[in-house]
Amino acid sequence: MIYAQVEPERIADVNWIMEGYEHLAMVSTVDGTSGLIKFYATPDTYFDTLDIIENMPFKVDVIDNMENGVYHRLWQI
Secondary structure, three states: OEEEEOOHHHHHHHHHHHHOOOOOEEEEEEEOOOOEEEEEEOOOOHHHHHHHHHOOOOOOEEEEEEEOOEEEEEEEO
């Protein structure tokens, strides 16, 4: 699973882009107010999904797993 943060108004854009890559990863909104989303990717599609996230036409922050109720940023794209 890959957690990421985008501007809330970009959540639908992320969904549309990922729909174009059928069966690569599913996107789910964790918190629409803050723009927190997660990508369900398999081990086989994990790095392809990261590549797509890195090349989104807008800012996407990939964050690490949640620890003690707090999400820790992994890197910024």
